[in-house]
Amino acid sequence: MVSEQLVDLSRLQFAATALYHFLFVPLTIGMVWMLVIMESVYVMTGKPLYKDMTRFWGKLFGINFALGVTTGITLEFQFGTNWAYYSHYVGDIFGAPLAIEGLMAFFLESTMIGLFFFGWDRLSRTQHLMVTTLMAVGTNLSALWILIANGWMQNPVGAEFSYVTMRMEMTDFWAVVFNPDAQAKFVHTVSAGYVTGAMFVLSISSWYLLKGRDVEFAKRSFGIAAAFGFASVCSVIVLGDESGYTVGEAQQTKLAAMEAMWETEPAPASFNLVAIPNEAEMKNDFAIEIPWVMGLIGTRSLDKQIPGIKEIKAKNRERIVSGIEAVTALDALRRNQNDAAARLKFEAHKADLGFGLLLKKYVSDFRQLTPAIIDKAMHDTVPRVAPMFWSFRLMVALGLAMLMLFGLALWHSIKGDFADKPWLLRAALYSLPMPWMACEVGWFVAEYGRQPWTIYGVLPTHLSVSTLSVESLYGSLAGFVGFYTVLLIVEMFLMIKFARQGPGSLGTGRYANEAHA
Amino acid sequence: MLDYTTLKLVWWLLVGVLLVGFAIMDGHDMGVGTLLPFVGKDDTERRVVINTVGPHWDGNQVWFITGGGALFAAWPLVYATAFSGFYWAMLAVLWALFFRPVGFDYRSKIDNPAWRKTWDWGLFIGGAVPPLIFGVAFGNLFQGVPFTFDDHLVSTYSGSFWALLNPFALLCGLVSTAMITFHGAIYLAHRTQGEIQWRALRAAGFFGGLLLLAFAAAGAWLWMAIPGYVIRSAVDTAAQPDPLAKTVVREAGAWFANYRRYPATMALPVLGFAGVIAAQALARSGRTMAAFWASSGAIVGVIGTAGAALFPFIMPSSLDPNASLTVWDSVSSRMTLNIMLWATLIFMPLIIIYTSWAYRVMGGKVTAAYVRENSHSAY
Numbered sequence: 054m055v056s057e058q059l060v061d062l063s064r065l066q067f068a069a070t071a072l073y074h075f076l077f078v079p080l081t082i083g084m085v086w087m088l089v090i091m092e093s094v095y096v097m098t099g100k101p102l103y104k105d106m107t108r109f110w111g112k113l114f115g116i117n118f119a120l121g122v123t124t125g126i127t128l129e130f131q132f133g134t135n136w137a138y139y140s141h142y143v144g145d146i147f148g149a150p151l152a153i154e155g156l157m158a159f160f161l162e163s164t165m166i167g168l169f170f171f172g173w174d175r176l177s178r179t180q181h182l183m184v185t186t187l188m189a190v191g192t193n194l195s196a197l198w199i200l201i202a203n204g205w206m207q208n209p210v211g212a213e214f215s216y217v218t219m220r221m222e223m224t225d226f227w228a229v230v231f232n233p234d235a236q237a238k239f240v241h242t243v244s245a246g247y248v249t250g251a252m253f254v255l256s257i258s259s260w261y262l263l264k265g266r267d268v269e270f271a272k273r274s275f276g277i278a279a280a281f282g283f284a285s286v287c288s289v290i291v292l293g294d295e296s297g298y299t300v301g302e303a304q305q306t307k308l309a310a311m312e313a314m315w316e317t318e319p320a321p322a323s324f325n326l327v328a329i330p331n332e333a334e335m336k337n338d339f340a341i342e343i344p345w346v347m348g349l350i351g352t353r354s355l356d357k358q359i360p361g362i363k364e365i366k367a368k369n370r371e372r373i374v375s376g377i378e379a380v381t382a383l384d385a386l387r388r389n390q391n392d393a394a395a396r397l398k399f400e401a402h403k404a405d406l407g408f409g410l411l412l413k414k415y416v417s418d419f420r421q422l423t424p425a426i427i428d429k430a431m432h433d434t435v436p437r438v439a440p441m442f443w444s445f446r447l448m449v450a451l452g453l454a455m456l457m458l459f460g461l462a463l464w465h466s467i468k469g470d471f472a473d474k475p476w477l478l479r480a481a482l483y484s485l486p487m488p489w490m491a492c493e494v495g496w497f498v499a500e501y502g503r504q505p506w507t508i509y510g511v512l513p514t515h516l517s518v519s520t521l522s523v524e525s526l527y528g529s530l531a532g533f534v535g536f537y538t539v540l541l542i543v544e545m546f547l548m549i550k551f552a553r554q555g556p557g558s559l560g561t562g563r564y565a566n567e568a569h570a
Numbered sequence: 571m572l573d574y575t576t577l578k579l580v581w582w583l584l585v586g587v588l589l590v591g592f593a594i595m596d597g598h599d600m601g602v603g604t605l606l607p608f609v610g611k612d613d614t615e616r617r618v619v620i621n622t623v624g625p626h627w628d629g630n631q632v633w634f635i636t637g638g639g640a641l642f643a644a645w646p647l648v649y650a651t652a653f654s655g656f657y658w659a660m661l662a663v664l665w666a667l668f669f670r671p672v673g674f675d676y677r678s679k680i681d682n683p684a685w686r687k688t689w690d691w692g693l694f695i696g697g698a699v700p701p702l703i704f705g706v707a708f709g710n711l712f713q714g715v716p717f718t719f720d721d722h723l724v725s726t727y728s729g730s731f732w733a734l735l736n737p738f739a740l741l742c743g744l745v746s747t748a749m750i751t752f753h754g755a756i757y758l759a760h761r762t763q764g765e766i767q768w769r770a771l772r773a774a775g776f777f778g779g780l781l782l783l784a785f786a787a788a789g790a791w792l793w794m795a796i797p798g799y800v801i802r803s804a805v806d807t808a809a810q811p812d813p814l815a816k817t818v819v820r821e822a823g824a825w826f827a828n829y830r831r832y833p834a835t836m837a838l839p840v841l842g843f844a845g846v847i848a849a850q851a852l853a854r855s856g857r858t859m860a861a862f863w864a865s866s867g868a869i870v871g872v873i874g875t876a877g878a879a880l881f882p883f884i885m886p887s888s889l890d891p892n893a894s895l896t897v898w899d900s901v902s903s904r905m906t907l908n909i910m911l912w913a914t915l916i917f918m919p920l921i922i923i924y925t926s927w928a929y930r931v932m933g934g935k936v937t938a939a940y941v942r943e944n945s946h947s948a949y
Contacts (some may be wrong), residue, residue, distance in 0.1 A: 119675035122628065123668045129638045133653030134660050138724055140653075144646025145902045149910060151644040155636030156917035163632045164921075164928050167625030170947065171701070213902075217810045219723045224902040387721050471806050503845075519654035520726045529661055538666060540672060547679055560946040 055414075055515050062526035063135050063518045066533060068500070070127050071494055073537045079492045082196055082243055083285070084114045084248020085189040088169075089182075090277055096182045105563065106274055107185070108173070109556040110254060113548060115170060120544050121535025122163075124292035124537065129155075135526075139507050139517035146212045146223045147202055150230075162191030189241040190521065196246070197239050200326075207303045207499075209508050214406060214548035216386045216399065221511060234304065237292075238499075248455060251282025255462060257552050259478035266565045267555050270473055275481075279462035279471075286456045293452075302365075303509030307502035308351055309362045310436050311445040313337055313502040317361040321348020330438040335363060362435050369408065369434040373427055376409025377419060378402040390545035407511040408434075414515045415504075436504045444501075451491040456469040458484050575807040577907040581644045582897040584914060586877050588640055592633035593701075593873060593927075594866045597723070599623035599630050601754015603670070604747075607690050609758065609769040616690060617678065619939040622761035624949040625932045627674055629925060634667075643910050646724070646745025647813065648884050649899035650679065652707075655717050655727035659703050659734055666699035680949050698747060705746025709739030709788075712796055712825060715823055719814060728889060738791055745784045749872055752777035752790045756849055756865045760858035763935050774853055778846045785842055785872060792814030792879070797887040798824025799894060811899040818891035819901065836877045842871030 088107055095103035129151065132140045140148075165188035172181055174318065205212075211223045211228030223229065255278035261271035308314075313330040314322065324346035327336040351359050352415075379402035385395035402409075411430040416422055458480060465471035471478070503509055507517040551558050557566035572580065602623050610616030623630075639647045653660050668694035677689035713736070714731040755774035759767050803817040829835055845868025853861035886894040901907060941948050 075912070116676055116679075119671040122631070126631075126635065126667050127664055129635050130660060130664060132642065132654060133638075133649045134657055135648035135654070137654035140642065140650035140722055141647050141703040141725075144642050144649060145906050148639065148641075148643030148649070149647055149906055149913075152639035153913050153917075155632060155639045156913055159635060160629060160632045160917075160921045164626075164629035164925055167628055168928055168931060171625040172931055173947070215810065217812060218903075223906050223909070225906070261873050266574070403925060414624075429603065470608070519650075519657070520724065521654065521657060523659055529657070532661065532665065536668060540668065543672065543676065547676060551679070558946065 055518060055520075056523065057515075058133070058523050059246075059521065060515045060518055062523065062530060063521075064514065066135060066526065066530045067131060069530065070124065070131060070533055071500075072496065073541070074121070074124040074128055075492060075496055075531075076489060076541070077117050078196075079242075079246035079488065080117050080253055081114070081121050081384075081404035082115070082192055082246030083248065084110065084253060085185075085192045085250070086247060087250050087254055087281060088114060089186050089189050089279060090281065091209065091274075091558050092182050092185050093188075096178045098426040101561075102270060102273060104558060105556050105561060106270065106507060108559055109270075110274070111169065113253075113257075114559065115166075116544060116547050116551065118166065120540060123540060127533070135519050135521070136507070136517050137519035139512060141506055142220045143209075143212075143514050144220070146205060146209075146221055146229060149226070149447060150198045150205075150411045154195055154202075158191045158194035158198060160191075161499065162188055162195055165191060193243055196243050196330060200239045200242055201230055201232065203234040203499075204232045204238050205229055206506075206508050207238075207503055208232055208234035209511050214403060214511075216377045216383055217390065218389070221508075235259040240292045241289060241495075241535060243466060244285050244292065245492050247285035248282055248289055248459075249492065251278045251459070252455065252481075252488045253283060254278035255459075257480060260552075261479040261555060263478050263482065267557075268472065270556050270564065275462070276466045276473060279459060279466045280345070281460040282455075283463040286313070286452065286459050290452055290456060303503055303506070305360055306365055306509075307434055307441070307498070309360060309365055310438050310502060311441040311498060312347055312351075313340070313438050313442045314347070314359065314361045315363055317364045318348075320344045320352070320356050321354070322351070322359050323347055324350070325442075328442060329441055344472060353449065363436070366431050366435060370427065370431040372405045373430050373434075374410060375402050376405035376407065377408040377422065380409035381419060398441055407506070407513065410516055411505065411513050414513065436502050441498060441502055445498050448491050448494045451487050451494075455484065455487055455491070456532075503563070571904070572911075573808065574904045577904060577911065578807065578897050578901050580597070580911060581619055581901060581907055582877075582881070585637075585640065585644060586873070588633065588637045590870050592637050593869045594753070595630040596627075596633050597701070597869065598754050598862075599627040599755040600697040600701060601613045601751045602758055603673075603693040603754070605681070605754055605758060605770070605773055605790055606697070607694050609660050609766055609773060609879050610690075612942055613683070613686060615766055616686070618762060618766060618936050619758065620674065620677070620693070620949045621936045621941060622758060624674065626925075626928065627670065629740075629928065631670065632669075640910070640914075644902055644907060645895075645900055646886065646902060647811075648895050651717055651725045651727075651895060651900075652715075652885055654725065655715060655729070656707055656710075656734065657727075658731035659707060662701050664701045666695050666703075668696075669693060670696035674949055675882070689874045698751075701746045701750040702743045705743035705768045706734055706739045708746070709736075709742030711880060711885055712742075712792060712798075712876075713738060713852045714799065714820075714886045714894075717885075717887050717893070719893050723813070727930045738788075738796065741784060741788050741791065745781065745788050745872065748777045748781035748784055751871060752781050752846065752849075753862075753865045753869060756853055756858065756861050760854050762864055762934055763937065773852055776852060778850045781868075781872075782846055784845060785839075785875075789839065790874075792825055793823070795832075796825065798827065798879075799883050799891060800824045800827070801882070801896070805898055807898050808822050809898075810903075811901050813893055813895055813899045815899065816892060816896075818894050820891060826880055828878050833870050838871050838874035840871070842868055842875055845869070845871050909919075 088111055091103050092107040097412055145512040165184050168184045169188055210232050211225035212225050215222050254274050258275040259273040261267045313325050313328045315335050323342040323344045326341045328340035331338045378398055382395045382399035385392050386399055415426045461477055465474055467475060503516050507514050554566045606619050610619045673693040677686055711878055717725050717727045719725055752774055754775060755770045758770035797820045800821050801816055802819050844871040845864050849861045849864035852864055882896045882898060884895045
């Protein structure tokens with residue numbers, strides 16, 4: 054059996070490297086469109102101010118992009134280094150979107166970014182705008198393919214298990230691409246990135262306005278950020294992930310956990326605004342409920358039921374029992390592929406193979422199974438409720454706060470009086486960390502909420518790891534965290550330095566704090 | 571849809587194309603990174619050197635990322651077994667590569683000698699370590715890698731990082747490092763002039779010579795002392811992949827069997843040697859663009875030589891030779907190989923087109939005057 058510690062450390066390393074990566078990605082995804090907007094205005098009006106805006110915000114974009122690339126390298130390879138069995142078991146499906154991401158999107162983005170920075174004097178205005186636009190398209194396509202891969206982990210469609218090759222194999226590529234879960238995730242995640250990009254520009258522009266410097270530059274930037282941010286924050290909320298939560302069992306489980314919904318209520322279910330979940334007794338010790346709301350946002354209907362945790366667990370117990378048959382039949386088939394009886398039994402229980410594999414966490418020989426062990430595996434099938442419940446609420450609260458901020462920012466930029474509203478500018482400045490916090494907890498809800506699976510219903514997390522020593526994991530985890538932290542400090546240092554210096558860092562002679570050659 | 575055997579063969583070639591593409595494209599900027607502290611004597615010179623690859627290293631690095639993705643999609647068992655087995659070696663590659671994005675982008679952002687010197691050496695590490703480790707990994711493939719599979723194809727690796735660093739593997743590491751640095755030197759000679767170009771040409775002379783010697787020595791060593799692997803059982807190349815279904819033995823001289831059976835493959839090592847010699851001659855006579863193509867040809871030759879010798883093996887197992895990974899039994903399903911083939915056929919030409927365009931836009935010699943005029947925007 055795989056050591057618990059190895060599994061925990063592997064998870065921790067993946068979580069740490071992914072969360073670091075996700076400090077940089079949303080800003081890239083969002084800012085790249087703001088650059089397209091600014092440069093389009095420049096090309097249409099010919100005003101050098103907009104070129105300076107593109108170049109200055111582009112400079113900050115580049116500082117961020119460098120670390121996005123650095124931390125992204127790890128993720129392309131970490132499935133192989135630390136999740137070898139996962140890579141073998143689902144590489145046939147999961148590898149394809151990653152490779153296509155490289156071919157279709159990342160090449161485009163990375164080639165164009167070079168021309169974006171160095172091609173100003175060598176390309177015509179329209180050509181350069183085209184380069185910027187292609188860079189944005191590449192960036193967003195990149196997110197699309199990564200989220201198709203991730204969506205498949207939540208809702209593994211278009212694939213089937215083969216006992217000959219001992220892995221999942223693709224049966225329908227387009228089902229994987231048009232996985233509703235992946236599409237919902239894509240819209241939600243890129244919109245969250247747009248909000249991050251908008252907040253970044255809004256906050257820093259507000260700071261210049263509070264200081265009363267580079268006013269014209271900051272005002273134009275603020276206006277664009279307010280409009281872009283407001284549209285994006287509406288999109289995050291309205292087209293939010295919620296719409297995806299009725300799709301597939303993984304999302305139903307996640308929904309029940311993050312809403313602390315122990316019982317299946319008659320539709321439409323009520324929403325727990327605040328609750329103290331009691332994991333041991335499977336109830337909430339305290340809850341403030343709002344009737345109907347959960348049913349409405351979860352199913353977009355009045356009559357569809359949302360299954361509660363108890364119902365989900367009871368169903369999963371049946372699947373685990375059926376899965377035991379699948380695993381024993383699979384073992385017989387691995388010994389002899391022509392065993393007709395085993396094949397028949399396997400085909401009958403194949404759909405529950407993953408649930409049977411959950412038991413491998415506790416026993417390697419199924420003759421030692423007891424009802425108590427099956428119960429343990431059953432309880433594992435729903436992630437712990439309190440972390441899900443609270444991180445989801447934190448994300449939503451941040452989303453609503455940003456909606457309010459961008460609403461006010463847009464209102465006052467239409468009225469044209471935002472520069473004289475220090476309270477608004479200060480609010481925008483101090484809100485800077487909000488989108489990052491929302492993105493990180495959102496990512497946590499999505500990934501922690503899928504536990505105990507790496508691929509929902511197919512492959513349990515504890516079977517997915519590479520057989521490495523615990524010492525190796527301690528070493529590599531320390532290395533990654535140390536390395537990334539140093540790089541993050543360097544990045545923040547440069548980011549703050551250039552944000553402080555402002556557009557003067559371009560050396561054009563038009564701004565405060567001019568850089569000296 | 572192509573039949574499964576053909577698809578498996580096509581993917582062996584395509585992985586080769588990606589590896590060669592990586593070595594030619596990312597290789598030249600890694601070579602430039604390795605040479606940076608030696609051919610640039612002061613900050614302006616170093617900025618000239620860095621800016622020869624400044625607009626391109628990012629796109630070039632995607633050859634590496636896409637190579638990883640393609641390996642995952644086409645040869646998942648290789649991706650899983652190799653990267654988890656070579657755990658520390660792989661981490662060393664990744665960590666060395668971390669220095670590149672930040673080295674390129676952050677170096678010029680602060681005008682402080684200590685800061686800039688630090689990133690110079692960061693770029694050196696990011697340029698020199700990956701080719702060294704890839705070479706060492708190849709050297710270990712020839713000797714067999716200590717991994718086994720259980721019934722459910724869970725792999726266990728029983729070697730250590732230090733065992734990878736054996737003399738033959740280190741020699742292969744030298745071949746690879748010399749090749750990439752040579753290629754980088756030729757590129758640098760193409761994009762610079764004066765003193766820097768002269769130093770780049772000298773470096774090309776040195777690393778080209780080193781490559782010729784090391785490549786020949788590795789071949790001789792392989793011939794004399796490293797037994798190869800041979801499949802003894804009948805192979806159904808169109809079968810569903812199962813790496814445990816064959817019998818494999820070790821046999822002296824077996825790594826040269828393909829050269830005996832298909833003498834045309836001898837063209838690959840010949841291309842390796844001829845490419846280096848031609849590149850040097852062309853570079854010295856000032857035809858640096860042609861020299862770059864010649865050194866690219868040398869890369870095709872050297873990597874092709876290793877690939878053709880190993881075929882059909884990808885990663886032989888020293889502990890359980892029967893479990894060795896081959897092009898027939900460690901691949902994805904027919905459907906996935908087919909989809910990935912289409913994706914490659916559609917996007918690879920586009921990538922080549924826009925990459926060439928980017929080089930054309932940014933073409934010409936990088937000079938000290940360029941760096942001074944663009945002090946705030948250049949690297």
